Amino acid sequence: MKKTEREPLLLGIDLGTSRTMILSNRGARATVRSVVGYPKDIIGVKLMHHSHMIGEDALKRQSYLDIHYPLEDGVLKEANDQAAEAAKLLIKYAIGLADPKPGDLVYGVLGVPARASMFNKNQLLKITSELMDLSMVVSEPFMAGYEIDQLNNAIIIDIGAGTTDMCAMKGTIPGVDEQVTVLKAGNYIDLVLENLIRENYPDVQMTNNLARKIKEEHAFVGEPAQEVVVNLRAKGKPASFNLTREVRTACETVVTEIVEHLQSLIMVFDPEDQEAALANIHLTGGGSRIRGIETLISTMMKDYGNVVVRQVPDPDYCGGSGALKLAMELPPQYWEQVGHISKSVK
Numbered sequence: 199m200k201k202t203e204r205e206p207l208l209l210g211i212d213l214g215t216s217r218t219m220i221l222s223n224r225g226a227r228a229t230v231r232s233v234v235g236y237p238k239d240i241i242g243v244k245l246m247h248h249s250h251m252i253g254e255d256a257l258k259r260q261s262y263l264d265i266h267y268p269l270e271d272g273v274l275k276e277a278n279d280q281a282a283e284a285a286k287l288l289i290k291y292a293i294g295l296a297d298p299k300p301g302d303l304v305y306g307v308l309g310v311p312a313r314a315s316m317f318n319k320n321q322l323l324k325i326t327s328e329l330m331d332l333s334m335v336v337s338e339p340f341m342a343g344y345e346i347d348q349l350n351n352a353i354i355i356d357i358g359a360g361t362t363d364m365c366a367m368k369g370t371i372p373g374v375d376e377q378v379t380v381l382k383a384g385n386y387i388d389l390v391l392e393n394l395i396r397e398n399y400p401d402v403q404m405t406n407n408l409a410r411k412i413k414e415e416h417a418f419v420g421e422p423a424q425e426v427v428v429n430l431r432a433k434g435k436p437a438s439f440n441l442t443r444e445v446r447t448a449c450e451t452v453v454t455e456i457v458e459h460l461q462s463l464i465m466v467f468d469p470e471d472q473e474a475a476l477a478n479i480h481l482t483g484g485g486s487r488i489r490g491i492e493t494l495i496s497t498m499m500k501d502y503g504n505v506v507v508r509q510v511p512d513p514d515y516c517g518g519s520g521a522l523k524l525a526m527e528l529p530p531q532y533w534e535q536v537g538h539i540s541k542s543v544k
């Protein structure tokens with residue numbers, strides 16, 4: 199079949215530090231952990247029957263695989279061929295989850311962090327040009343704003359694993375001054391929590407993965423609704439620990455930073471629009487699930503008048519859905535005006 203006979207397969211891709219989401223105009227909606235594993239040695243090759251593994255499959259086989267996270271703080275690790283190769287495998291795998299048929303034209307919109315450099319965008323577009331017929335990269339928080347129809351007098355805050363991206367929506371494609379990337383997000387909270395538990399309970403065996411699990415179950419800021427009591431192992435024996443203080447302190451580190459940046463970001467709006475923008479703040483990304491975060495941000499901003507912070511309805515897929523929505527609503531000939539594009543070199 200010739201490539202033009204069927205409707206193109208349109209994709210929205212949110213390439214995250216910890217997870218990659220893909221959605222298509224044919225109803226695909228899938229997630230893969232942003233991880234690629236290569237066998238450490240010949241035994242690994244024999245056990246695996248493949249040259250590499252992607253996502254959870256790779257994580258489960260960590261003992262005999264070298265694990266690569268091709269994205270660091272949400273962007274491709276710069277000037278690193280192996281990261282580029284791993285990113286290509288990851289994106290190719292994600293596209294596969296959307297089930298393209300032979301002969302399909304594949305057009306994709308990908309989210310990149312607000313601060314991604316031109317070099318980084320070009321590196322990514324070079325990869326996507328080998329995998330899709332047409333691709334465009336756009337700023338991640340802008341995609342989230344597009345998804346929830348908040349393109350004017352709004353602020354989007356995307357709390358991911360590697361970065362917190364903040365974007366002032368002013369009715370146009372956001373420029374560099376309207377976007378801020380903070381390098382404190384979920385991974386940073388995990389690290390702080392891990393260290394606090396190690397310091398306060400030296401007998402407890404704590405790992406980064408365990409700290410992340412505790413956070414994902416109990417994350418909160420502000421006054422606790424209930425105590426955080428967790429069963430852990432101290433010197434090999436099970437025991438329960440009250441980690442309320444540690445969880446709260448770790449989660450609040452990120453909020454302080456967000457509020458500081460919010461206070462500067464608000465000034466990119468005209469003074470007469472600032473009231474409307476402050477009453478229209480939207481949180482997305484995995485970190486937006488921290489309990490009490492909306493209230494704490496608005497309380498810390500109380501000197502600024504009425505500040506309303508809400509969580510988007512579907513924080514995991516908001517960016518990816520926005521990317522797909524953009525791909526479906528914007529005719530491809532206009533893509534170049536909205537983001538950076540590359541055409542197929544397949």
Ligand SMILES: Nc1ncnc2c1ncn2[C@@H]1O[C@H](COP(=O)(O)OP(=O)(O)OP(=O)(O)O)[C@@H](O)[C@H]1O
Pocket residue numbers: 213214215216217218271272357358359360361362383384385410413414415417482483484485486487488489514
């Ligand atoms: N219930 C929860 N409470 C707090 N944090 C959570 C919760 N669930 C997930 N997270 C955290 O959210 C982060 C993942 O969010 P998300 O998938 O938006 O990140 P990402 O897009 O992969 O990263 P980035 O946008 O930085 O590239 C992880 O740090 C994860 O631990």
Ligand SMILES: [Mg+2]
Pocket residue numbers: 212213214215338356358359483517
């Ligand atoms: Mg993200």
